[in-house]
Amino acid sequence: MSRGFDAIIIGAGQAGPPLAGRLTAEGMSVALIERHLIGGTCVNTGCMPTKAMVASAYAAHLVRRAGEYGVGIGGDITVDMARVQARAHGITRDAREGNTRWLEGMERLTLIRGHARFTGPSAIEVDGERLTAPRIFLNVGGRALVPDLPGVDRVPFLTNSSILQLTEVPEHLLVVGGSYIGLEFAQMFRRFGARVSVVERSPRIVMREDEDVSEALQSLLEDEGIAIRTGAECIRLQPGREGGVAIAVDCADGPPVMEGSHLLLAVGRVPNTADLGLDAAGVETDARGYVTVDEHLKTSADGVWALGDCNGRGAFTHTAYNDYEIVAANLLDGANRKVGARVSGYALYTDPPLGRVGMSESEARKSGRPLLIAKRPMSRVGRAKEKGETKGFMKLIADAETHRILGAAILGTGGDEAIHGILDAVHAGMDYRTLRWAVPIHPTVSELIPTLIMDLAPA
Ligand SMILES: Cc1cc2nc3c(=O)[nH]c(=O)nc-3n(C[C@H](O)[C@H](O)[C@H](O)COP(=O)(O)OP(=O)(O)OC[C@H]3O[C@@H](n4cnc5c(N)ncnc54)[C@H](O)[C@@H]3O)c2cc1C
Ligand SMILES: NC(=O)c1ccc[n+]([C@@H]2O[C@H](COP(=O)([O-])OP(=O)(O)OC[C@H]3O[C@@H](n4cnc5c(N)ncnc54)[C@H](O)[C@@H]3O)[C@@H](O)[C@H]2O)c1
Numbered sequence: 001m002s003r004g005f006d007a008i009i010i011g012a013g014q015a016g017p018p019l020a021g022r023l024t025a026e027g028m029s030v031a032l033i034e035r036h037l038i039g040g041t042c043v044n045t046g047c048m049p050t051k052a053m054v055a056s057a058y059a060a061h062l063v064r065r066a067g068e069y070g071v072g073i074g075g076d077i078t079v080d081m082a083r084v085q086a087r088a089h090g091i092t093r094d095a096r097e098g099n100t101r102w103l104e105g106m107e108r109l110t111l112i113r114g115h116a117r118f119t120g121p122s123a124i125e126v127d128g129e130r131l132t133a134p135r136i137f138l139n140v141g142g143r144a145l146v147p148d149l150p151g152v153d154r155v156p157f158l159t160n161s162s163i164l165q166l167t168e169v170p171e172h173l174l175v176v177g178g179s180y181i182g183l184e185f186a187q188m189f190r191r192f193g194a195r196v197s198v199v200e201r202s203p204r205i206v207m208r209e210d211e212d213v214s215e216a217l218q219s220l221l222e223d224e225g226i227a228i229r230t231g232a233e234c235i236r237l238q239p240g241r242e243g244g245v246a247i248a249v250d251c252a253d254g255p256p257v258m259e260g261s262h263l264l265l266a267v268g269r270v271p272n273t274a275d276l277g278l279d280a281a282g283v284e285t286d287a288r289g290y291v292t293v294d295e296h297l298k299t300s301a302d303g304v305w306a307l308g309d310c311n312g313r314g315a316f317t318h319t320a321y322n323d324y325e326i327v328a329a330n331l332l333d334g335a336n337r338k339v340g341a342r343v344s345g346y347a348l349y350t351d352p353p354l355g356r357v358g359m360s361e362s363e364a365r366k367s368g369r370p371l372l373i374a375k376r377p378m379s380r381v382g383r384a385k386e387k388g389e390t391k392g393f394m395k396l397i398a399d400a401e402t403h404r405i406l407g408a409a410i411l412g413t414g415g416d417e418a419i420h421g422i423l424d425a426v427h428a429g430m431d432y433r434t435l436r437w438a439v440p441i442h443p444t445v446s447e448l449i450p451t452l453i454m455d456l457a458p459a
Helices: 016-025 040-044 047-064 083-103 180-192 211-223 317-332 361-366 382-387 416-425 432-437 448-456
Strands: 002-004 007-010 030-034 109-112 117-119 123-126 131-132 134-140 142-144 172-176 195-197 228-231 238-241 245-248 255-258 262-265 270-273 304-306 345-348 354-359 371-377 393-399 404-412
Touching: 002 142, 002 432, 007 016, 016 030, 016 083, 016 317, 030 245, 040 047, 040 304, 047 180, 123 195, 131 228, 131 238, 172 245, 180 211, 195 255, 211 228, 211 393, 211 404, 345 416, 354 416, 361 371, 361 393, 361 404, 361 448, 371 448, 393 416, 393 448, 404 416, 416 432, 416 448, 432 448
Parallel strands: 002 131, 007 030, 007 134, 030 109, 134 304, 172 195, 172 262, 195 228
Antiparallel strands: 117 123, 123 131, 142 270, 238 245, 245 255, 345 354, 354 404, 371 393, 393 404
């Protein structure tokens, strides 16, 4: 049996469902195929559950600090991991069910549950059924990378998905990987009461950020009692002496073996492209399996586009959604939007969070432009003092000749929100001098943005 559609979308993550909404609204018949949970990674095992758990961890942290604010708490502070998880799962379930209802009620949409793979150009097979369409959109996302570390097959390990099923606080959580996933889980589990050790292969955590960011983050995590081991190049995994897991790191300074009760692998993601039958349709990938796309997100095969994490052009929910906006605008609105025009912005949800936009200082220096830089510790931000959250700093980097902002980092309370004032200015291509005369609201973290601009100096 074969069914024909105007369009087929594979994957109901962050780009597929809104694209289905636009295409069906234009009168097209669309098949949306999902093999697992509607909403994909962000809703089910990524942003939503982790940010819900970060909120629980923040509550535990603040309660422990209550005395500093003049607030007394009677009795011991306890964390009920099962309730923390139930809260997070409730939030994700509501989102997933809302998305599912929306898609099930969408006119001209056929929602198909199953694994899709190409059988030829314009042809897909799901559970033995053949589907064809002149337009096929890949939104297949990715999954946790399980690295080929010696001993990985001899020890139990957790990923970002399975760690969401823990109903008890681990005694000692070992985290391999000191970037987004590793650090967000490390801090939250420390705040839930676990001992936590992070092992990172690079010379510093969050290696893609500037050194001052890595240093400040490491120091604030260590202040909370998290052990961090960087430059750990020769990691071997082995069963622990008293059950649990051990990581042998005998190639660097420090103790040669770290033992823990649980192990989280947080060393990156792999795209879900190996089992898609891409060869049958002539869709090319790079060496790491990411679908190769052009500036309009078209693949090497006519009539096939790739959106979201699987195209390697972004690794965030907002970049996946923006991919949908680009494809929809070009196909349906006669636009000529390009992925390269996107201003890079993201946040790391430690507490305090790191809000980032554009270039890091080291990238800006490598570009060879004449730079102006301003930096201010959060201990000199009124709102941070009032909140009792003064760790971190804000940094702004501008081009001295063009007067454009090149990048910024706000590692500090509210940094994930305040960074948007700068992100919008970069997006608008604004001359930073325009912002000098903005009248921001007091007391906020954002109110320091004009001050930072006044402080810009050759560096
Ligand atoms: C722990 C964690 C925390 C994160 N936190 C944040 C955050 O705070 N902010 C942020 O911006 N980003 C965050 N991310 C990243 C974010 O989740 C992803 O960038 C985003 O979900 C990518 O969306 P996507 O649509 O490309 O793919 P996905 O959301 O992964 O969706 C792909 C879908 O395709 C389906 N699929 C795959 N292959 C097939 C097939 N052959 N047939 C049918 N269906 C298929 C999958 O089942 C899945 O549902 C986080 C990620 C993780 C892991
Ligand atoms: N706040 C957010 O937006 C957010 C949160 C979580 C995840 N994410 C997304 O998920 C993706 C994956 O995150 P991630 O943290 O797993 O990957 P990542 O690629 O950001 O970092 C992986 C880290 O593991 C280290 N590493 C790699 N191999 C190692 C080894 N063998 N031993 C020790 N360390 C090793 C790397 O040096 C790096 O620091 C990110 O690209 C991000 O886009 C985003």
